[in-house]
Amino acid sequence: MSTARTVSNLNIEAVPEFRAGVRDSLPVIVGIVPFGLACGIMGVTVGLTPLETVLMSALVFAGAAQFAAITMLGVGPVGWGMIVLTTLLINLRHLLMGASLAPYMSRLPVSVKALLAFGMVDETYALTMDRVRQKGYDAGYQLGSNLSFYVVWVTSTAAGAHLGERIANPLAWGLDFAMPAMFLALLVPRLTDRTGVTVCAIAAVVAVLGALYLPGKWYIIIACLAASVAGGLLEGKNDAQ
């Protein structure tokens, strides 16, 4: 009963808030279109069918994890367990976002929580938390933001996959460089302090050594764990001083 009431309340009272969520998302959404296009093009480039590429965007809805998975598929045969483990690691940051939103969402029914959790990506989380800061939490607002990003992510992936099919030999053009280029654009702004630079250096060295001497794609997981744990320990030491 209470679940039904909360859901119907969402339907009626949440419409203006839903619209506000969509409206606030629009300027930020423009920024994800190139990523969606790139994701579609790269998926087709490494040999996924357009349907598989779009299905990945529709079910996973996590840009960074999808790019990592596509990179791994592109380098050669790789077990699904390895890709799923990498996805888990890349998305661990969502645990933190979920934890910070949890107190505001504690009264929502589990089904609504699950629906809103599915759409929680970096951008929609940031918008939802900004709304919390200004006027307090609103589930309709969060849904509006989530849905806008979801629709644009899936459509731009489809457009990219369509484009990718039209380019005869994307690898000869060096199009596979789009992936490290994008990762660099995301990595460099994070290197603001000594701990960040150290974490980056450890990850780079361990990853290169691992790629040379370890089988499969274990180097990604091992380098990520080694460097992030080192970062956590360094941070703890700095705090103590």
Place this chain on the structure above:
Amino acid sequence: MRSEILLIILGMAAATFFTRFACLALFNRSGVPDWLKKWLKHVPTAILASLIAPALLLPGGSLDFSPDNHYLLAGCVTAVTAYKTRSVIATIALGLAVMFALRWFGV
């Protein structure tokens, strides 16, 4: 649709949903422990660096520091662009342009 790819996609979907839903389901008013926060904070940097470094340094499967390594050359230009502009679009565009130029003119 190949079943191997479908399995990968479903596994990724489950793993992603887990990370997004777990804390909402587990924590109501309490927060995440401090040690976990400190660790998770560095995961994005670590994962990005561990994906980039082998792509730039081992494009053919073995260490390549020579000027023939287009990935390393274009990667250096891209890193500088990222630092100077802080713009994702400008960084990818210039990086790809340098890569195309290296491929076309065979520098």
